[in-house]
Amino acid sequence: MIKDNMMPDFPLEGKYVAMLAPSFVVEFEYPSIVWQLKDLGFDKVVELTFGAKMINREYHKQLKNSKKLIIASPCPGVTENIKAKFPQYLENLAKIDSPVEATAKICRKIYPGYKTVFISPCNYKKIEAENSRKIDHVIDYGQLRELLKKYNLKKKKKKTNFDSFYNNYTKIFPISGGLGKTAHLKGIIKEDEILVLEGVGPLFEFLKNPDPKIRFLDALFCYGGCVGGPCVSSKLGINQRKKKVLEYLDRAKKEDIPELKKGTIERAKGIKFTH
Ligand code: SF4
Numbered sequence: 001m002i003k004d005n006m007m008p009d010f011p012l013e014g015k016y017v018a019m020l021a022p023s024f025v026v027e028f029e030y031p032s033i034v035w036q037l038k039d040l041g042f043d044k045v046v047e048l049t050f051g052a053k054m055i056n057r058e059y060h061k062q063l064k065n066s067k068k069l070i071i072a073s074p075c076p077g078v079t080e081n082i083k084a085k086f087p088q089y090l091e092n093l094a095k096i097d098s099p100v101e102a103t104a105k106i107c108r109k110i111y112p113g114y115k116t117v118f119i120s121p122c123n124y125k126k127i128e129a130e131n132s133r134k135i136d137h138v139i140d141y142g143q144l145r146e147l148l149k150k151y152n153l154k155k156k157k158k159k160t161n162f163d164s165f166y167n168n169y170t171k172i173f174p175i176s177g178g179l180g181k182t183a184h185l186k187g188i189i190k191e192d193e194i195l196v197l198e199g200v201g202p203l204f205e206f207l208k209n210p211d212p213k214i215r216f217l218d219a220l221f222c223y224g225g226c227v228g229g230p231c232v233s234s235k236l237g238i239n240q241r242k243k244k245v246l247e248y249l250d251r252a253k254k255e256d257i258p259e260l261k262k263g264t265i266e267r268a269k270g271i272k273f274t275h
Pocket residue numbers: 074075076077078121122123124125220221222225226227228229230
């Protein structure tokens with residue numbers, strides 16, 4: 001296994017919370033993965049969906065009050081390339097946390113004393129974590145696959161769901177355009193002022209020749225979005241991967257989630273999701 005300095009040491013010692021991005025469904029099975037992570041030593045397993053909901057609220061606010069171009073910042077592939085190659089757009093990058101950073105902040109509040117570990121579809125998230133004081137560790141999908149194999153952690157048929165602050169509709173975040181679709185932007189920005197892009201080519205093309213009409217650039221670095229992340233090993237094509245995320249959303253909507261586990265805004269009270 002390729003271990004790096006962002007990975008925690010296994011077996012885990014102390015309290016750890018695993019934070020899963022909803023793209024996990026193209027790589028691992030739900031709900032088995034929740035049990036497998038617990039067998040690996042995580043006390044808590046949460047999904048990024050509530051953090052995504054909280055940052056959606058910030059995008060809504062900022063787009064309502066701004067006339068200049070805002071570039072969505074949840075994808076470090078986009079933000080790191082803008083910093084390195086297109087610094088003229090730095091002032092356009094939304095100063096809003098990514099769903100990972102937002103979720104790590106919420107975890108710090110709800111689970112004090114826990115170390116936060118992001119389970120990631122890409123290595124770019126390791127750069128983000130290195131610059132964060134809230135994300136302690138990152139394990140990419142490839143590393144997790146190897147850990148499950150090493151410790152012989154099989155899939156389980158038992159029923160379960162995530163530990164806390166659950167949210168449904170933001171499960172489509174890993175699909176390109178997921179942010180714009182879930183941030184309730186209708187009425188505050190016209191449809192033709194939003195541009196959804198996926199993949200490095202179209203992103204660079206826009207940054208070199210921007211369309212002045214666009215007020216919101218909702219771009220993800222990988223083709224298809226995070227479902228096309230470099231650490232996803234699935235043999236499925238991009239459309240089938242997107243379908244898996246949508247099926248997961250449908251399935252989750254039917255789940256009977258206890259009120260206490262839901263992500264209510266009250267639970268994130270006092271946390272700032274901008275920087
Ligand atoms: S789109 Fe790709 S680079 Fe961006 S966060 Fe998702 S997996 Fe990482």
